[in-house]
Amino acid sequence: MNGLKLLTNSNFSYRILLLLFALIALVIGNICYEVFSKLNAQSFLDHCSDLLTSISITFFNNIIATILAIIIAFLITNYLYNKKFFKSSFLIILISFPHISYCIGITYLFATSGFFARLFAFFYGNDIPFISERGDTSSSLIYIISLALREVPFLVLIGLSVLKKINALQIQKQVLVLGHSNLSALLCCIFPIWLKSMGLPILIIVTFCFSNYEFSSILGPQFPHMINVKIIESWYSTNLDLIQQMNSLIIITILSSILALTTLYTLMQLLISYLKNKKFSASSNYNLFLLGKIFYFMVIAIFTTILFITSLLSIGESWFFPTIMPSNFSLRGFDYMVDNYLWLFFSSIFISSLISILCLSFIIILIETSKETKSIYKFLFAISLMILVMPQNIMLISITSLMEKLTLFSVSFWFYFSLFIYIIPYTYFMMKQSYDDLNPQYIHNSDILGITRFKSFFLIKLPMMFNEFLFIFGVSFSVCFYQFLQGIIVTKGEQGLFNNEVFILFSGESIQTASAGSMMNFLPAALIFIIISLRYRYVRV
Amino acid sequence: MLECKNLNIYKEDIILVENKSFLIQKSEIYTLTGMSGVGKSTLLKYICGIEQKSFTYEGEILVNHQPVNHLPTNQRGIRMIFQNDLLFPHMNVIENLLFAIPRKEKNSKEEALTLLSQLQLDHLPYKNINTLSGGEYSRICLARMIINKPSVLLVDEPFNNLDKKTKNITKEFFYKNISEMNCATLIVSHNLEDIYSNDKVIQL
Numbered sequence: 001m002n003g004l005k006l007l008t009n010s011n012f013s014y015r016i017l018l019l020l021f022a023l024i025a026l027v028i029g030n031i032c033y034e035v036f037s038k039l040n041a042q043s044f045l046d047h048c049s050d051l052l053t054s055i056s057i058t059f060f061n062n063i064i065a066t067i068l069a070i071i072i073a074f075l076i077t078n079y080l081y082n083k084k085f086f087k088s089s090f091l092i093i094l095i096s097f098p099h100i101s102y103c104i105g106i107t108y109l110f111a112t113s114g115f116f117a118r119l120f121a122f123f124y125g126n127d128i129p130f131i132s133e134r135g136d137t138s139s140s141l142i143y144i145i146s147l148a149l150r151e152v153p154f155l156v157l158i159g160l161s162v163l164k165k166i167n168a169l170q171i172q173k174q175v176l177v178l179g180h181s182n183l184s185a186l187l188c189c190i191f192p193i194w195l196k197s198m199g200l201p202i203l204i205i206v207t208f209c210f211s212n213y214e215f216s217s218i219l220g221p222q223f224p225h226m227i228n229v230k231i232i233e234s235w236y237s238t239n240l241d242l243i244q245q246m247n248s249l250i251i252i253t254i255l256s257s258i259l260a261l262t263t264l265y266t267l268m269q270l271l272i273s274y275l276k277n278k279k280f281s282a283s284s285n286y287n288l289f290l291l292g293k294i295f296y297f298m299v300i301a302i303f304t305t306i307l308f309i310t311s312l313l314s315i316g317e318s319w320f321f322p323t324i325m326p327s328n329f330s331l332r333g334f335d336y337m338v339d340n341y342l343w344l345f346f347s348s349i350f351i352s353s354l355i356s357i358l359c360l361s362f363i364i365i366l367i368e369t370s371k372e373t374k375s376i377y378k379f380l381f382a383i384s385l386m387i388l389v390m391p392q393n394i395m396l397i398s399i400t401s402l403m404e405k406l407t408l409f410s411v412s413f414w415f416y417f418s419l420f421i422y423i424i425p426y427t428y429f430m431m432k433q434s435y436d437d438l439n440p441q442y443i444h445n446s447d448i449l450g451i452t453r454f455k456s457f458f459l460i461k462l463p464m465m466f467n468e469f470l471f472i473f474g475v476s477f478s479v480c481f482y483q484f485l486q487g488i489i490v491t492k493g494e495q496g497l498f499n500n501e502v503f504i505l506f507s508g509e510s511i512q513t514a515s516a517g518s519m520m521n522f523l524p525a526a527l528i529f530i531i532i533s534l535r536y537r538y539v540r541v
Numbered sequence: 542m543l544e545c546k547n548l549n550i551y552k553e554d555i556i557l558v559e560n561k562s563f564l565i566q567k568s569e570i571y572t573l574t575g576m577s578g579v580g581k582s583t584l585l586k587y588i589c590g591i592e593q594k595s596f597t598y599e600g601e602i603l604v605n606h607q608p609v610n611h612l613p614t615n616q617r618g619i620r621m622i623f624q625n626d627l628l629f630p631h632m633n634v635i636e637n638l639l640f641a642i643p644r645k646e647k648n649s650k651e652e653a654l655t656l657l658s659q660l661q662l663d664h665l666p667y668k669n670i671n672t673l674s675g676g677e678y679s680r681i682c683l684a685r686m687i688i689n690k691p692s693v694l695l696v697d698e699p700f701n702n703l704d705k706k707t708k709n710i711t712k713e714f715f716y717k718n719i720s721e722m723n724c725a726t727l728i729v730s731h732n733l734e735d736i737y738s739n740d741k742v743i744q745l
Binding site: 166171175177182277 | 590618685689
């Protein structure tokens, strides 16, 4: 108990906060030093002009995907907010859907010999409907839609609590009693207020778009490689020019994400000022509600189809175009995975659980002691969240370069540190939201009764917020479990999580084995979802 | 003109409002009083069309002799000020007032500014809603409804959260404008002090 008391001691949390800030400052400072000290202005300009197509494709694809994700997320959020019995715990299974499995699933669906092509062939003969050429619009379209739909569950999860927080129902009533329509309530008031409150989640998804490797490499091989892929290609190279190119690409990525954020912010401001001066005379928002419903089921349908196709591929034998269903089944893929990767699978679960629990405890201590934390520490923590605007691949490159300089710690330490640092922002935002949702009256009452902060946490907050804590743990665990860039960049393949092996298997020959790996990938998230659902169902706080 | 005929409100099997009928003509101000929990606010919300699903309602509501039960809230011609009225946080003070005007005209902004100066709030038009004090907030909520020029106005506990001095200024301003607006007004209040001397009282 004394150890726990020490953790909730504010002096102790100051030290942890300072340590975290120092490490993050080191990561950010190091990449700035590395890039700018070795940068040659002339070669930077040359790279910019050489890679113009890649840069523009990356920029426009990502910005369009983000806008699309925001629109779809709002429509779905509005639909779910008005649905009485919706349980947001369901979203965890969509959020924790492995990125790699999702991307591979999309390619299985839309590839020239994919599932939709087979369906098309079944009805219209063997003409292949999807033509993939370099820079083909349909490839870009599939990339944009896939990326947008992948981001939707996360935005919906945060968006739902934003709608509750801004009291959207009361806003709607307020607009109605002023004589305006439901559509005006939705578009002129609720949407702008929602959008204004969604700044940070939008920042997270823009950063993700500019740092993801799996979408760009798996879904975008048809068009000139996006800069995210080129950074990784250059990272493995020993060629001086390619190393120079990597430095240029890091600057280009940061500049592109800042430009994308500025563009989005300007567009948001313009849209908000246009909408608040506009009124819509249509008497009902039923169409938007219906649209939200359609998108909601579309997202679920896509995720379910991917799961279905992946499961068929994992057990199907010689499933070739144009047959719609495999005729022979075997468990060879699973046997191979169990024989070779079972240990890695369980150790990945263990590592992810440990890191998520650590992160959860760290954030709880931070929030618990933040009332007494001096403004300087709050400021330092706010700056620490700058890591958010740093694309993950660049952050990892910086950590690796730091690792090479500071030989004090082992590769494993940096590997765990890079996982920990990546899930901190997600955990912090969800935890802060849960704390904000807790009725402060309970805490005021316990203060009045003279109950210590330590007791009030364990006897009041923990039992009341346990479902939320479990949910946040579930999301943090899933985000951690599905990481693979750490294994590529920080440890250069020496150490990694189960997902790294799945990614490698997909580049190999046996689709059946890779799909079996992908199916195993779903298991932890599914298990967490079942536990959370059961707890929500039977244990109401 | 607002007319309510044989209104009944039930919650499960308990009757909250029984066979209530009243007629409020233009320029008339009625006050609805009663103990806490008798269904004053529920009745107001039903008249306005914001029905709560846990209640059962019966009765007819007419606005200017037209039945409005079947119409959505925004088409009933009835406006309402809630007990905890909300100003829209993404708009400043003047934008909140302008949003309440059904059809914007050229002089709408001047009209809103005049109203603010009548309320002694002429220093606020471009202020962010979050920076307003409680008294300023309540007066702007009233001003927003006044600028909307309703023909039937329902008000739920309008002076509840105000201190005595602000309450007097707001009350005076409120009744002065309501009288000028020529609308049928129904105010819910449990505080007899808030009842204007000429008010007609409906007891629940």
